[in-house]
Amino acid sequence: MFTTLAAGTDSESLAQVAPFLYLIFAAITILSAWMIVISQNIVRMAMYLLFTLGGVAGLYFLMSAEFLAAIQLIVYAGGTLILIVFGVMLTSKNPFIRLQTMLWERCVAIGLGLLLAMLMVIALANTPIKQTGTEAVAQNHDIHTLAITMLSKYLVPFEVAAVLLLVVMIGAAYMARRRA
């Protein structure tokens, strides 16, 4: 019934816009990530993190990983960030307090950052990047393929994730319990 899809016939002119969109999203991501680092106000940091996550979701959309992008928005931007904001509100006396960093903290942070960057460069160098056609990509990111792979080939990580969620929930309920 649905074999005749409303497919684009000539998207050449549209595909030319893609590099600009890529640059825009990358700029949003990097700039707001930078703002997180230099900002001294913890709630503003959370807001910049929102833009970073949104920019990454945009990059996913550009790579036609639609489902991943939606997950990025639902879980990270819509869920984890709320948790972070709540955590901030919960722990600090005044959430709008200015954060001061010591010199040794900066040194440790820079060291850790360099280590992480090195790891990512090594990983990138060791990953074979193929120039794949659009058809292959569309197949690989299909939600059906994702489901079948997740439930057969990557079943163990999938069920471990379930158990992890269970542990998280029980831990949270236990820590904040109001009666024994």
Place this chain on the structure above:
Amino acid sequence: MSAQFIASLIIMLVMLHVFLGSISYLILLERKVASWIQHRLGPNRTGLPYGAFIPGLPKTLWGLGQPIADAIKNFLKEDFIAPGADRILFILAPGLALIPALVGWIIVPFGGYLHLNGTNLLMGGAPLNIGIIFVLATGSLAVYGVVLGGFASNNKYSFLGGMRATAQMVSYEIPLGMTILTIILMYGTARADYLIEFQAGGVWNIIYQPVLAMMFYICGLAECNRAPFDLAECEQELVGGFHTEYSSMKFALFFMGEYFHMITSAAIFSLLFLGGWDIIPFVKLLPAMGEQTTLVWGIIAVLLKIGVFCGKITFLIFLAMVIRWSLPRFRFDQLMRLAWQSLIPISLMMLIMTGMVVFFGLNRWWLLPGNFLVVGIVYVLMPYLPKGPAVNRRVPLEGSRFCPPVAEA
């Protein structure tokens, strides 16, 4: 430029402007509905005396000029930023409340498909593969406008309102997601246009899954912060809630965001449960996807479909307005209990029930008894659920009508 892109663009631009224009009139409608229900006249003075030029009409045009006057007034009011507020967040919050609301409805296939030169053009929104999940993704971002607005204002009312709104929106997102998941499970696709095509000319999902439809409507109301779930902005305890300190167009942006969410959730409800652009269930009147039609009839059908869709949206919003002025507001603990202790377990049961029907390959009509089965299970289990202490204790204040008669000394 593909033809689909151009079609999407045209429909998107038209519908965006229709919605933006209709929002101010929805506010007028809301006030009119309130006045009808409360047996008073409502706004009927501001006609920007255009009525005077048209013979036979009242000079004030039943207050139809009110939205225009409101918009002008909002622009001309002082843009007040509280001195204690965090300026960046305070200014950004209304924008963050509006932008996700403006984007989410794009997946709604208003006009169905037009068969043109051998290809099917979707006359409406964008035919995204993730479909409904896209709405959830943008909807989950809607929290930030509220929470940042509440926290930036440096006002206790705003703070409490923002906190409540966040907890509420976050809680109701789960049953909302589960109901959508159940519908996806029924048809095996998340695409909005396919979901409508499956229902069109046949049985609407509200007939298969009435309980699910009710739950979705409740969650939709709660996600939009509409009464009876408008705890974030309840006038009696929190003044204005998260927008207490806001004025001028910033305040209006929050309101536009709320109404856009209403439009989106009404549209999603009608596409999930009411067959989208389908006129009446069981009867096939309009051409389905991929059907050969003449060009003129095809275009007329598309316009009809858009009209029917907008009619359904208007009806659902009208229903939400009647509900708002009929039901009292929930208390916060009742609100959270409704989400966590009723809607989430029931939606889980519905999911498993639907999964079983799909697994055994049964006819979809089995979903209807399945719905009643779930209701029955809940009814049977209810007395055995752990009960908390009675929260709403009556304090026997002396002189109040709850005070037991004091024994004469």
Place this chain on the structure above:
Amino acid sequence: MLTLLAQESFSHYGAVAVLIMMAVIFAVANLILTHLLGPQKQGKIKGMTYESGMNPVGSARRRFNVRFYIVAMSFLVFDVEIVFLYPWATVFPSLSEHSDLPIVFLGRMLFFVLTTVIAFVYAWRKGVFRYD
């Protein structure tokens, strides 16, 4: 990397990109216009935090109850679970009936749901969802 862009889906997302752009422009234009058009007058009393006409007491920025954090935590758990279920829901009805795939997928998914149900029951018994 840019060649990864599947053209069909891009023609679908074109309208979304335009809409996002228009939404941002609309919001920013409104915020700027209302700032320019309205009068601007500051005052000591006017700038006071609104507390129903009383003088403000204490600061509005304070810690809040841990319950809200737990609500956010439980939300995240369920959110992740629903996200994991979406791919399953799209693929489950179209599995062929003659293989043993449907029962296997159903079993694996029921295990997944079961862990969440256990967590949910535990949290309920602990009184996480009680607000009195």
